[in-house]
Amino acid sequence: MMKEELIFVPGPGIGHLASGLELAKRLLDHDDRLSITTLVMNMPFTPSINSYTRSLTASQSRIKLVDLPQVDPPPPELLTKSAEAYICDFVESYIPHVKTTVTDIISSLSNSDVRVAGFIFDFFCVSMIDIANEFSLPPYIFVTSNAGFLGLMLNLPKRHDEISEVAQRFKDGKGIIVNTFAELEPFALRSFSDDHRIPPVYPVGPVLHLKGQPHPEINQDQLDKIMKWLDEQPQSSVVFLCFGSFGSFSPPQVKEIALGIEQSGIKFLWSMRFPGSPSNQFTNPEDVLPEGFLERIEGRGIMCGWAPQVEVLAHKAIGGFVSHCGWNSILESLWYGVPIVTFPIYAEQQLNAFRMVRELGLSVELKLDYRVGGDLVTADEIAKSVICVMQSDSEVRKKVKEMSEKGRKAVMDGGSSFTSITQLIQDITGNN
Structure with a gap:
């Protein structure tokens, strides 16, 4: 043959x-x-x-x-x-x-x-x-x-x-x-x-690599720490913030994100990159974060550089995802039934964010048209969106769960x- x-x-x-x-x-x-x-x-x-x-x-x-x-x-x-x-x-x-x-x-x-x-x-x-x-x-x-x-x-x-x-x-x-x-x-x-x-x-x-992407600079101790901390959190109680391999922000925007998370009162895992550092890795957070932030959120949140996005989204503790709206990330979040807060940065992400919020009703709107170097997204806006996405009985969460089942059946x-x-x-x- x-x-x-x-x-x-x-x-x-x-x-x-x-x-x-x-x-x-x-x-x-x-x-x-x-x-x-x-x-x-x-x-x-x-x-x-x-x-x-x-x-x-x-x-x-x-x-x-x-x-x-x-x-x-x-x-x-x-x-x-x-x-x-x-x-x-x-x-x-x-x-x-x-x-x-x-x-x-x-x-x-x-x-x-x-x-x-x-x-x-x-x-x-x-x-x-x-x-x-x-x-x-x-x-x-x-x-x-x-x-x-x-x-x-x-x-x-x-x-x-x-x-x-x-x-x-x-x-x-x-x-x-x-x-x-x-x-x-x-x-x-x-x-x-x-x-x-x-x-x-x-x-x-959805065409997905569900085993996660290996990373050349993976820190196994840091990874174990992240997963152990998630294991200790109640179901759907943590919001995950991750903005892709090129997802870094200006220091003023980083401060607004930090203040917004703190203001929300929600537990969080934040994967933060820095432009110019190896692989945009997490280096000196004190240089860009609000003074005293790390002390105030101790026990309520974890900050890291690279994070294993697929494994994190699959974890029962994750209840929401603040994302740059890259299409792979959207499909991963839908697969695991995790609703998104839209924070697009570049490429077609603004289009993806618009479709997910306005056309499909599968995401919570933070911004649809943000681009790096544009107006700051304020702490108040961020806190409001994070609180909204974490509501356990929201219509968006219900729709995402239904679409997750449809995607798996497809x-x-x-x-x-x-x-x-x-x-x-x-x-x-x-x-x-």
Whole structure:
């Protein structure tokens, strides 16, 4: 029986890579004929990515990782001007390496019982669709965010040059895979099926790495301390504050967050990063926190640098989550039934926050339009939102619990996402 090989090209950066590898594992679980080769681009500010990818795939022998050669990154000033343009330039510099690697892969399989069936490109890598076309292989696009974000990308005005170049290639894919599920975004997904100009859309989520992301500078003693303290807290009594791998704030904003938490009277676990320190790690809190804060909250809260977000959200003591609203974080919180307070910072997080609060009613609004460097979010606003999210009988908490059950059912045999993945595999393998 002929076996099928898929070539994955995840976006650079741990968040995109994690989602891409989890999707790969999900596909392999569905079909024994499949194997996957993943081409890994290493960005200059993600030094831990090699150990991370190895840990993710250690248990799956049918995923092969190929580290692509290093390239010279774009000038750093482009990153401060437009992170999206920086990533797109970085990805395009890899096109010759990807083409050479794919040629080698196809050549190595020419006399075997394995054929390359197609490509799955992260949406930041759609400039590589031309490579798939050169080899007469179907290109599929993986959107690591939600259906609302996909809808925005498909309707971007032309004046947004950096991203519209990406969005314009979406129609060139054989299909678009989205990390969402039908029960979460039914209206957005239905709108795609009504538009014949859009390729088939496959909602396959929630695609999550539920074992948590390893960290190169993990402090096991600190981790044990965090989990032991959570074990001692009543159920749903602690609010967790965590703002992603790039989630650091100015000292004045840090002080407002601290005062807001203190004012709320709620127990808390706060993962705080500092720009410029290794991995944005927790260094000298006394330099930015209100005077006497650590003494006043002793026993009521814990502050740390990196925190194991998945393990924390899964803990019975966690009752609320103040989040930057990255899509992976939202899906993790929904999986564990933990309602979110929205504190978006960058990228598409403002869109995610708006959808979660205004459209889906699954989050408590703190801010929908905050960006780093904008007006301060005040302590009073923070305290009010934290108190609101921790109410045990709130409508938001009830809705989140219901959506958690729907998300878990979606990926089970017979669920909406399970069925969508089955259809995706059939379409990919039947395209040649």
